[in-house]
Structures are given as structure tokens and as C-alpha cells.
Amino acid sequence: MNEPTLNRTLPARCEVLVIGAGPAGSACAQMLARAGRDVLLVDRQDFPRDKVCGDGLIPDAHHALTRLGVHEPVMARARVADHVRCVGPRGGRIDVPGRLAVLPRRELDAILLDAARAAGARVATPWRFEAPLQEGERVVGAWLHGAATAEVRADWTVLATGAAAQPLQRMGACVRQTPSAIALRGHVRHAAMDEGWRTLDVVWHRAFAGGYGWIFPGPDGVFNIGVGAAGAGQTHLRDLMARFAAVYEPAGRLLREGQWVAPAKGAPLRWSLTGAQPVRPGLLVAGEAVGSTYAFTGEGIGKALETGILAAEALVAGGGDAAVQRQYAAALAAIKPRFDLYERAQRINRYPWLVDLLIWRANHTPALQRRMAGVLEETAHLGDPLSPRGLMRLMWPK
Numbered sequence: 001m002n003e004p005t006l007n008r009t010l011p012a013r014c015e016v017l018v019i020g021a022g023p024a025g026s027a028c029a030q031m032l033a034r035a036g037r038d039v040l041l042v043d044r045q046d047f048p049r050d051k052v053c054g055d056g057l058i059p060d061a062h063h064a065l066t067r068l069g070v071h072e073p074v075m076a077r078a079r080v081a082d083h084v085r086c087v088g089p090r091g092g093r094i095d096v097p098g099r100l101a102v103l104p105r106r107e108l109d110a111i112l113l114d115a116a117r118a119a120g121a122r123v124a125t126p127w128r129f130e131a132p133l134q135e136g137e138r139v140v141g142a143w144l145h146g147a148a149t150a151e152v153r154a155d156w157t158v159l160a161t162g163a164a165a166q167p168l169q170r171m172g173a174c175v176r177q178t179p180s181a182i183a184l185r186g187h188v189r190h191a192a193m194d195e196g197w198r199t200l201d202v203v204w205h206r207a208f209a210g211g212y213g214w215i216f217p218g219p220d221g222v223f224n225i226g227v228g229a230a231g232a233g234q235t236h237l238r239d240l241m242a243r244f245a246a247v248y249e250p251a252g253r254l255l256r257e258g259q260w261v262a263p264a265k266g267a268p269l270r271w272s273l274t275g276a277q278p279v280r281p282g283l284l285v286a287g288e289a290v291g292s293t294y295a296f297t298g299e300g301i302g303k304a305l306e307t308g309i310l311a312a313e314a315l316v317a318g319g320g321d322a323a324v325q326r327q328y329a330a331a332l333a334a335i336k337p338r339f340d341l342y343e344r345a346q347r348i349n350r351y352p353w354l355v356d357l358l359i360w361r362a363n364h365t366p367a368l369q370r371r372m373a374g375v376l377e378e379t380a381h382l383g384d385p386l387s388p389r390g391l392m393r394l395m396w397p398k
């Protein structure tokens with residue numbers, strides 16, 4: 001991987017200013033640059049940079065990475081896995097097949113940023129978004145703070161600053177300040193455990209009802225281990241991690257014997273396409289800023305990439321303020337029902353006994369196994385596990 005050349009200078013104007021160079025921002029910038037738009041992509045951090053994440057790439061991310069032409073370089077570095085292992089409170093387990101991989105975000109996001117730059121986007125870091133530039137109600141660029149404070153004027157601005165509420169508030173696009181969930185992860189090396197480990201383990205247990213724990217094997221024998229829980233309230237993530245280690249033997253062993261590569265760090269998540277206003281005159285909001293992460297799984301890289309691409313498509317189609325806003329809002333509305341299904345499926349996290357039942361049933365029912373694989377591939381869904389009809393469908397799938 002090449003270390004990107006740092007560019008500290010800002011142009012005074014551009015056609016599209018993309019703020020935030022995570023998956024959503026880099027995907028958007030790349031697609032715009034490919035279509036010949038003059039794009040400036042800025043981030044408050046220099047790259048490569050870390051991002052608190054589980055680092056798991058599920059099928060939707062693979063599709064989007066292919067579309068962005070970076071699947072090959074990503075897979076050249078990523079650790080491949082072939083199943084998600086769902087582990088219930090009583091220790092029952094089922095392995096759900098899928099196209100899976102793990103790559104630390106420090107590497108993944110640098111590859112995506114490089115690809116945006118290679119497509120022709122200008123990149124400037126570290127520049128932090130401070131406030132919008134406005135003409136009346138219309139956003140016409142932004143104030144950025146880096147080596148100095150500077151303004152960049154733009155025909156359009158895309159806000160892709162992730163799950164933090166502050167940039168949304170400053171942009172006047174925040175509907176809900178609190179995140180949907182919080183999660184904690186660490187990177188721990190354990191060469192002996194690494195041998196032959198091919199699954200992304202997701203673990204439910206009464207000890208951390210409302211959330212789940214995970215162990216994902218990354219490159220170079222380094223595991224990503226974490227816990228997450230819905231809501232922002234009273235959850236003490238370090239307690240949850242200790243409980244995870246106590247109830248799931250591989251987690252306990254990893255934390256006891258492994259060597260910490262990066263300390264455990266927490267971060268918020270915003271999901272279900274809620275919590276933000278997706279459009280304002282002159283502005284589109286993409287990625288986790290618009291709530292693009294899936295409830296239930298907490299997976300968001302693929303959907304952040306997708307919403308970045310959708311924002312770029314609306315801008316490339318053009319046709320004036322109203323047409324661009326309409327196209328992007330319609331594109332998000334078209335994918336919203338799927339987010340709603342994940343939101344409903346997420347309720348299963350509060351009732352770990354249901355996971356036991358689901359795993360037990362799946363181990364006896366090939367149709368349910370296929371449905372679970374379909375959920376991962378996004379060709380099927382679990383429905384509402386707490387409604388009588390949803391429960392019936394789970395127990396007796398067609």
C-alpha cells in the first residue's frame with residue numbers, strides 16, 4: 001500500500017466538496033471524479049488513519065468494493081472467512097455461509113481514498129469541517145479548519161462524517177443527537193488461535209442481552225474482538241467485554257493469552273436511515289451520518305459505500321437543486337424497507353433465548369439455514385422474530 005501524499009492546501013472552490021473520507025465519502029468522491037466532476041475530498045485526519053470498527057466485510061461490502069474497482073487490492077490484504085458462526089447463550093451454534101473477509105480500517109479506508117484520488121478527486125487533510133457556508137437557505141460550501149481556517153465554495157456539498165452528531169448539528173441536518181448504539185473493539189494477536197480459524201463469530205448471551213459480542217480474524221494473526229449494545233444510555237462496554245470473556249471461552253482465551261495490538265476503543269453507531277435530514281438545498285448527507293448502518297448486525301461499511309455511490313449518482317444526473325435532492329431522497333427511500341426489517345430483527349438481541357431457539361431450529365431445518373444465508377446475502381430476511389407471524393415463519397420456514 002502506498003502512503004498517500006499529504007496535501008495541506010485547499011482550493012478556494014470546487015464543484016463538489018465531500019467532507020469525510022471514510023467509505024461513504026471516498027466512494028462518493030471516486031464516482032464523481034470518474035464522471036468528470038471537479039471534487040475535493042477533505043478529512044479531519046491524515047491517512048492512513050484508524051477507525052473503531054469490527055473490520056468485517058460482508059457480501060454487500062464485497063459488491064460495492066467490486067463496483068469501485070478495489071476488490072482485488074482489498075482482498076490481497078484481507079483475511080478471508082467463509083462463515084458467520086452464530087453462537088447462542090446455551091452454546092448452540094450454526095455456521096452461515098457467505099462471502100466474508102476482515103481488513104483493519106486503517107488499510108481499507110486508505111485503499112478507498114487512494115482509489116478516489118486515482119480517479120481524479122483532489123484530497124486535502126487534515127481539514128476539519130467547522131460550519132456551512134450559506135447563501136440564504138442554500139449550502140454553498142464550508143468553513144474548514146486545518147493549518148488555518150479557510151472557506152471552500154462548492155456547487156454541492158456532501159457530508160459523510162460518520163456517526164458523530166456534531167458535524168450534523170453544525171450542518172443543520174441533525175434530527176437526533178443520540179446514536180443508535182455504541183460498541184467497543186480491540187485488536188489482539190494470538191498466533192496459535194489463528195491457525196485454521198475461518199469464521200466470523202457472533203455471540204449472544206444473557207450476560208449482555210441487548211447486544212452481542214464478536215471475534216473476527218484479521219490478517220497477520222490479529223483478531224478484532226468487540227461488544228456492542230443498542231442505545232447510548234447506561235451501557236458500560238468494558239463490563240460487557242469482561243462478561244463476554246467470562247461466557248465465551250475463545251474470547252476469554254484471546255484476552256488472557258493474546259497480545260494487545262491496539263487498545264479497546266468505543267464508538268457510536270447510527271442506523272436504520274434515521275437521525276438525520278438526508279438533503280438540504282446544496283447538501284446531501286451520506287454514510288453513517290445519514291444512519292446507513294444496519295441495525296441487528298451493526299454492519300455498515302457496505303451500506304456506507306452504497307449511499308456514497310447513490311449520492312454521487314444523484315449529483316451526476318443533475319437537473320438542479322430539486323431534481324438532485326429528489327433523486328437522492330428517492331434512492332434512500334427505496335432501500336429503507338430493508339433497514340426497517342433489520343430494525344425489527346434487531347429486537348432478537350434483547351431475547352437471547354430466541355437465538356437459542358433459532359439456532360436449534362436452523363440445525364434441523366435446511367430451509368432455515370438457506371434463509372439465514374439469504375439474510376447475509378440480502379436475498380431474504382428474518383422478519384419480525386417477536387410477532388406471532390414472524391415467529392411462525394422462523395420456526396416453520398417454507
Ligand SMILES: Cc1cc2nc3c(=O)[nH]c(=O)nc-3n(C[C@H](O)[C@H](O)[C@H](O)COP(=O)(O)OP(=O)(O)OC[C@H]3O[C@@H](n4cnc5c(N)ncnc54)[C@H](O)[C@@H]3O)c2cc1C
Nearest residue numbers: 020022023024044053054055056129162183287288300301
Ligand atoms: C465498534 C464498531 C464495530 C463495527 N463493526 C463493523 C463491521 O465489522 N463491519 C461493518 O461493515 N461495519 C461495522 N461498523 C460500522 C462501520 O464502522 C460504519 O458503518 C462505517 O464506518 C461508516 O462509514 P462512513 O464513511 O459513513 O463513516 P466513517 O467511516 O466514520 O468515516 C467518517 C470520516 O469523516 C471524518 N470526519 C468526521 N468528522 C469530521 C469533520 N468535522 N471534518 C472532516 N472530517 C470529519 C472522519 O475522520 C472519518 O474519516 C462498526 C462500528 C463500530 C463502532
